Amino acid sequence: MAQNSREIFEAIVERVKVLDPANSRNWFNSLTVKNFGGGMLDIGCPDSESAGFLQDNCIGSFTRAAQQITGHLVSITFGVGTKTEKNNITFPAAGELRLHPDYTFDSFVVGPGNRLAHASCIAVSKTPGTTYNPLFIYGSVGLGKTHLLHAICRETKANIENAKIQFLSCEEFVNRFITAIEQGTLTEFKNLYRTVDLLVIDDVQFLREREQSQEEFFHTFNALYDNRRQIVLSADSAPGEIPSLPERLISRFKWGLVVRIDAPSYETRVAIVQKKSRLRGMAVSDEIAEYIASKVKANIREIEGALTSLYAMAAGEEITLELARKALGDKESADKNITITDIIKAVTSYYDVRPADLQSKKRSQSITMPRQVCMYLARSLTNHSLEEIGGHLGGRDHTTVMHACGKISEMEQTDDKLQSQLAEITRRISK
Numbered sequence: 001m002a003q004n005s006r007e008i009f010e011a012i013v014e015r016v017k018v019l020d021p022a023n024s025r026n027w028f029n030s031l032t033v034k035n036f037g038g039g040m041l042d043i044g045c046p047d048s049e050s051a052g053f054l055q056d057n058c059i060g061s062f063t064r065a066a067q068q069i070t071g072h073l074v075s076i077t078f079g080v081g082t083k084t085e086k087n088n089i090t091f092p093a094a095g096e097l098r099l100h101p102d103y104t105f106d107s108f109v110v111g112p113g114n115r116l117a118h119a120s121c122i123a124v125s126k127t128p129g130t131t132y133n134p135l136f137i138y139g140s141v142g143l144g145k146t147h148l149l150h151a152i153c154r155e156t157k158a159n160i161e162n163a164k165i166q167f168l169s170c171e172e173f174v175n176r177f178i179t180a181i182e183q184g185t186l187t188e189f190k191n192l193y194r195t196v197d198l199l200v201i202d203d204v205q206f207l208r209e210r211e212q213s214q215e216e217f218f219h220t221f222n223a224l225y226d227n228r229r230q231i232v233l234s235a236d237s238a239p240g241e242i243p244s245l246p247e248r249l250i251s252r253f254k255w256g257l258v259v260r261i262d263a264p265s266y267e268t269r270v271a272i273v274q275k276k277s278r279l280r281g282m283a284v285s286d287e288i289a290e291y292i293a294s295k296v297k298a299n300i301r302e303i304e305g306a307l308t309s310l311y312a313m314a315a316g317e318e319i320t321l322e323l324a325r326k327a328l329g330d331k332e333s334a335d336k337n338i339t340i341t342d343i344i345k346a347v348t349s350y351y352d353v354r355p356a357d358l359q360s361k362k363r364s365q366s367i368t369m370p371r372q373v374c375m376y377l378a379r380s381l382t383n384h385s386l387e388e389i390g391g392h393l394g395g396r397d398h399t400t401v402m403h404a405c406g407k408i409s410e411m412e413q414t415d416d417k418l419q420s421q422l423a424e425i426t427r428r429i430s431k
């Protein structure tokens, strides 16, 4: 490959870092060019996790960066390995194990709040089905449960050849179960989940009030347990505190080890800021890490949000303490002057829709989503009441606004793409 392609590619990666700091990672530097020419750029990734991550989160920023650098429209693909082959496997298909490349044991910072959880996850991935079964991890949102579950899957996959692993959110389990009933594929469903070596289900609190799914889950649990297969579960509260869960499930959840994750200490938060900033290939000084750790306390996802605003503000320039103060402090003072009109303007330009559409009765997804984002941002960035917000968006009543806010805030917890969209829109609003 010509030297030239490599240089152009490096310039594209550098541009991506500026365009989308939230999704940039230091391992982008190890991406390779498999093929470049004729309006196509075929990018080689180290493994299927990274290829999946790029496909899900970064295709837009790579396309934009490539267009800016080359001056042409370039079609981007991500594949595993360094050569372009026919029938190249790019990333796992639906239903296959899909792990987040960031969520490894290596990138997890251990502190007093999560030490036991971390140790038990490592133990489980060394010898699944023997030590703690089931392993039940609980704690409030943003404290690293999903991170640890991904790490268990990844380690088990590395430790045990051909291990059959299924990782799914509880909602996915419920949805697939319902689909299996509807399509008459219940036997396949049962065969799939009752014969794995490791079954990981995230956020099992969603099982509440799902009686039929609880029943199915109960039988899956028993089948796996009896065959000494590992079960790992997470939830936002302890087994006995999940409302309307039947006693027989609660008691089974307690058969193995139940561990709580607590909020991180100051030292842990500093270490997390440092780790996350290195992971993104844009390390910050100790002083800045300490500043961020002192400002953001409750939830680690917010620490990442703070870093994202900081990088967005720096736009590739040096990151100073001044800038960090501005990125975190400015937000508070600027928030006071933000109007709903500012928000509507930023959201409509971001999603490329018209303000009139947001105020209309249209209910297509391409309009509903920006409308709900508007409501959510208006709720969190201004002091307007639900009624007032509804009034600005086509005279909707307060329950509609409340529903929208709840939905977006829930999606934000798990949807990386939405997270970075919200960060970008917020950045544009505060400018």
Ligand code: ADP
Pocket: 102, 103, 107, 108, 109, 110, 114, 139, 140, 141, 142, 143, 144, 145, 146, 147, 148, 272, 275, 300, 301, 304
């Ligand atoms: P939960 O599932 O408990 O809501 P997540 O696992 O989604 O939380 O974690 C939220 C974010 O915080 C993730 O990006 C995760 O990588 C990060 N995180 C949480 N705890 C740690 C930790 N101890 N070290 C490094 N990153 C962490």
Ligand code: MG
Pocket: 145, 146, 147, 202, 203
């Ligand atoms: Mg989670």
